[in-house]
Amino acid sequence: MKCINIASIPGDGIGREVVPQAERVLKAVAEVHGGLDFQFRSFPWSCEYYLEHGVMMPEDGLEQLKPHDAIFLGAVGNQHLVPDHISLWGLLIQIRREFEQSINMRPAKQLAGIQSPLLNPKDFDLVVIRENSEGEYSSIGGRIHQNEDEVAIQNAVFTRKGTERPMRYAFELAAKRRGHVTSATKSNGIVYSMPFWDQVFEEVSQEYPSIKTDSQHIDALAAFFVTKPAAFDVIVASNLFGDILTDIGAAIMGSIGIAPAANINVNGKYPSMFEPVHGSAPDIVGKGLANPIGQIWTAKMMLDHFGEAELGTYLLDAIESVTAKGIVTADLGGSYSTEDVTNAIIEEVKRKS
Incomplete structure (x- = not known):
């Protein structure tokens, strides 16, 4: 059994909604296909954390993250609470720079069922x-x-x-x-x-x-x-x-809500970080409107990074099977909730097994 330890930083806004959903998908992939075990440790670092502690993450934050195999990031920023240059440089960019994540990889493709x-x-x-x-x-x-x-x-x-x-x-x-x-x-x-x-x-x-x-x-x-x-x-x-x-x-x-990104450390000294391109979207927090696909697609990129390209392709195929059926959130013209879309992807993962 290959155990992958992931540091989850849901962060701000809809990051707290999409990260747990993507974790559910990864657990489903591991459950169905065997050989993998994902262990998640959640860190509460965010703009709200800054308001309480005066920093975006504690002084030893990087040391806490370092032992993990990867970092799963949701979103950083809420300019109504903390200026962007403080929130980004205090968390996201600090992790990128200190962990020598010198490569940022972002795919873009026409997904089945989504109108460009x-x-x-x-x-x-x-x-x-x-x-x-x-x-x-x-x-x-x-x-x-x-x-x-x-x-x-x-x-x-x-x-x-x-x-x-x-x-x-x-x-x-x-x-x-x-x-x-x-x-x-x-x-x-x-x-x-x-x-x-x-x-x-x-x-x-x-x-x-x-x-x-x-x-x-x-x-x-x-x-x-x-x-x-x-x-x-x-x-x-x-x-x-x-x-x-x-x-x-x-x-x-068709939507920034489906775009994924990977921050890659190429020398193996530190964990790489996987995040969606979208921001924290405070205007839709708590409404079930957040698109989970961007975060779930980053899970696919993480699987690729760990040498599980076949499973990564399998997961992206499951995502496209769902979008092809029109099961999408409001940003893509649909009426399905964050959880609805995630549930459909998990069902597809299990169905394809």
Whole structure:
């Protein structure tokens, strides 16, 4: 029996609703297929925790998380209670940085039964590999002077090591998919970091002669995500560009509520973290409207991460069997509750066994 110990951080808002539902699904997968045992330990860290303790997580929070095999995160943030820069940097980003989760992976595909807002999406199935540790989100810079003389400086940091990592990950992934990697750049407007990005991409691509490549400027690439998403396989992008592209990917799927993400530690020193792309959505908390698919899809990505790709595919097939029947939440035009959709996925998991 393979036991996987998971640290669950439901976090804020609907995170507290979708994380327990995804845990139910994982337990059902383990029960039906055997050989796996999931053990969950829940941590109450959130904006409410901050209001009570003055921190998003305790001083030894990372040490508490470190022994686990993976982290299951629901949502972080409630700007009505805590400013976003405090909540995110105090929990989500701190975990990403300190646990060296240098790769952010976000798939987007047309799910059966879900109407894309695109007129002809052509069954797109793509994955964005986003650099997750530096780039445009580097916390280097500052502000000086006041009033009309005030100046704000934000520095983007691109190291060779940090740039090569997501590129190699993207090429390795493409070798298992359709064999094509697209690089997101903007070297016609950003004069130092993006030409460097292009240079490293060209050098890394030489190590993978069987993989086809192309490079697209981010503004054109964002447009192509809308006009021809089926043309893409794996896209590698910097921190900011990847963040933007993946929200477009969620939108063309039909709802940000179904979009998953994985924050991958590639050296094995620390646990990786799996989270949906959606936020805490305080406006729908407690109404049974939260879409659990984004969180459940992250469970599929976690199974893949642990070498259980067959079970991961099995779970995604179960999700699509449910969406194909029209069993979806209100964000996708349905009338089913969070629990209804989860129950249907669990029934499908058991039926397929």
